[in-house]
Amino acid sequence: MKRLLLLAVSALFLGWFSVTVQTPNHLAKTWAPKEYSGPFGFIRQAFLENLSGPTSDSSALLAGLAIGDTSKLSELAQDNMKVVSLTHLTAVSGANCAIVIGLVYVVLGRLALSRMIKTLISISALVFYVLLVGPEPSVLRAATMAGVVMLGHLLGRRGGATQGLALCVIALLIADPWLATNYGFLLSVLATLGILELAPAMAVRLSARMPKWLALLLAVSISAQLACLPVLLQLQAGLSTYSIPANLLSEPLVAPITVLGIGACLISPIAPWVSSFLSWIASLGTWCILAIAKYLAEAPVATVDWPSGIYGVIGGVLVLILVVAWMRSRNRQVRKVSALSISLLVAAIIGGCSSQQFQASSWPPKDWSVVSCDVGQGDATVIKSQGLIAVIDVGRKPGPIRKCLDRLRVVKIDLLVLTHFDLDHVGGLDGALESRVIGTAIITSYQDERPAAGITWRKLSKAAVETIEAGAGLSGTFGDFKWQVLSPHLGAAEAEDSNDGSVTMLFANSQLVFLGLADLGERGQMRLASESSIWLGDGFGEVPVVVKVAHHGSRDQYPELYEQLRPQVSLFSVGEGNEYGHPTDRSLAMVRNAGSSIFRTDKQGSIAIVATSEGLRAYVSGRG
Incomplete structure (x- = not known):
């Protein structure tokens, strides 16, 4: 009983601690493997330089398993491993x-x-x-x-x-x-405590129904994840549906991979070619782990919703206590009550969160025209017309845009627009490029010297058929849409910074008008309004207008522009609980005063707009 109390109190405290203390307002000391060299840094460096494998990610994961260095592992691979709870391997x-x-x-x-x-x-x-x-x-x-x-x-x-x-x-x-x-420290302590206190009893009970080796593997995996649950809920949205099979399939590969990896690391300064050979052999195993992670991460219902915050922590601790009582109690009646309570508690919690999941399963609608993808604190908009696809910006991370495009069944991007080189607009480019064909790419003509600009240029030069620098007046057709660039002018001489030089575009057909304002600030919006006779004229008549509100709804807006446009729908692409306070009350009030309906990705998930003969309809995927 004392041990049960220790485990429950530890999990509850650390879960509460992670909710209330680990916030952007509190200082936390972090440790980054790629910044560490230490007295044996030359061995690490030689190992990393001589890594080889079937793919770059397979060799990068080997470095993670052997010496904890994930600096070369792509964000896509990390996202897949996170979804199926395999990040502990690195x-x-x-x-x-x-x-x-x-x-x-x-x-x-x-x-x-x-x-x-x-x-x-x-x-x-x-x-x-x-x-x-x-x-x-x-x-x-x-x-x-x-x-x-x-x-x-x-x-x-x-x-x-x-x-x-x-x-x-x-x-x-x-x-x-x-x-x-x-x-990392909290999870390490809780996982170890769970394995020590829960796994032996669980293995005994499971071995009555399956081979002992399988019972032990299951017991260790389940025990560690149950003990870590209160903290894990603060790091990921919901529960990983396939974490147990992912770990069961991956764990047998870990020991031989690690042994070969450590051997390759130690010998790398002396015999680099031997190190490369050993790492290539070991990377065959990591390639299998990555394939498992990718397959299960892309499987249906890869996560199950669970409450966030302190209520999620309390629910996780209650489940943990009941599982320990079920497994360790010698009283048969206590075990029965605990098992029944677990079933009722989990059913109540997941059932209470399932409405969004059912809603998401029927999203997107078949005849969508515009989608604002939920990519967190960033921008990503998708437009469809007559089977053609345009994507405007790709968010900060590859995972969210890849997930959104997969759900929309996008296999080819005919027009890719990257409005500027801020990472929350171009950082997720790999997720958009993966397994997809790119036609024409349009980028800002603002001269940006930041590394992200050079990296983006290089990726587009390999992936896109052609890359064009945007300038006001550039126009074309896209399905039954006519599009044109409104700003900046070619060369972006008027732009004060990258936001001011971000590409704003207008898409118009007989059913709707879409205006993407990127991160254009008030000064840029004022210039846009002063040139409205060129692109707006007498207005759009009865055609409804959809606006992607500039800069995630920051205060830096020009209300007169929105008054001119009178949009029916205003889309706010913004991250939940972001540290910038977006969208601001000022920007929300501004679009309300313009008579617009408000849709926000931080509250409603991805948003699909459908144009009908009766007007616009919006369908939201829900969060999670």
Whole structure:
């Protein structure tokens, strides 16, 4: 009972802590593997330079499993692994330390050495590995606990594993209190505690219904994820539906991959070609893991909705307590009540969140014309006409735009417009390019010296049939739409910054008019209004107008432009809980005063606009 109380209180506290303390308003100390070199940085560098594999992501994942370096792993691969709860594979932890110690003991087992010498050599090897991979919180936790266990073994004192975990946590927090603000440390501690306290009892019960090896694998995976649930809910939207099969299929590959990866790393400064050969062999395994992650991440209903915030934490802790009571209680009646309570609680929570999921399953409508994709704090708009597709901006990360385009069944982008080179508009380009053909690309003619501009240019030069710099007056046809660039003028001499030089475009047909204002600020909107005789004339008559509100609904707006347009629908592409306060009350009031209906991706998810003979209809996917 005491252990059950310890597990529940720990999970509740750490879950509450992650909700209330780890916010943008609180300082948190982070650790980035790619910034670490340490005394053995030359070994890391040689290993990374000699990595090879079937794909760039497979070799990059090998570096993650062997030394915790994910700097070369693409965001698409990371997103897939996150969806199916496989990101823990790239966090060097107890499994890596166990492999290192196991390899050392295998070598030392053939030598006639005393227990003290063997233990000291093992601890030295562990210290070397920590210095090689870097002081990542999960590494510190695992290495300290392993050191405590080995020291206890040397002294002939065998304490409980849970006590060893508690001791190492106390020691680490005394040494570095900032670890308490690190998600990796919280998850590492909870996962270990769950495995120690829940997995043995669960394995015994499961082994009555399946082979022992499978029962043990399931018990370890389920126990770790249950214990981490209160914190995981703050890092991802909902529960991963396929996390257990993903881990069951991947875990058998981890040990051989890690052994080969560590071997390749150690030998890389001496024999680079051997390191490349070993890493290529090991990358075959990581390629399989990535294929598993991609297949399951793209499967239907990859996540199940769950409440966020403190209510989600409380629900997760209640489930954890009931599962522990179900598995560990010797009272048959208690086990029955716990099992029934788990079923009712999970059904109530998921059932209460399922309306959005059912709504999302029927989205998008068949005859949509304009879609504002939910890509978080960024922009991504898709326009369809007579089977042709135009995409305006791609958001910050590849995952959300890829998911949106997949749901819209987009296989070819006939017109790709990147309004400017801010990362929340071009950062997700890989997600749009993946498995898709690109026709014409239009980019701003504003001269941007930032790295994102050069990277975007290079990607488009390989993917697009042609790339054109936008200038006011540039026009064309797209299905039954006529489009034209309204700003900036070619060369963007009038632009004060990249936002002021972002591309604004007008799409018009007989059923609707769409105006994308990108991140154009008040000055740019004033210029646009002063030139309205060119593109607006006497107005659009009875044709309804849809506006993508500029700059996610910031305060930097020119209300007179919106008064001129009188849009029926205003789309706000904005991230939930963003730190900028977008959309502002001023911009919301502005479009309301213009007589517009408001739709927001942070509240309603992706938004599809359908043009009918009776006017415009909006269909939202819902959040999650």
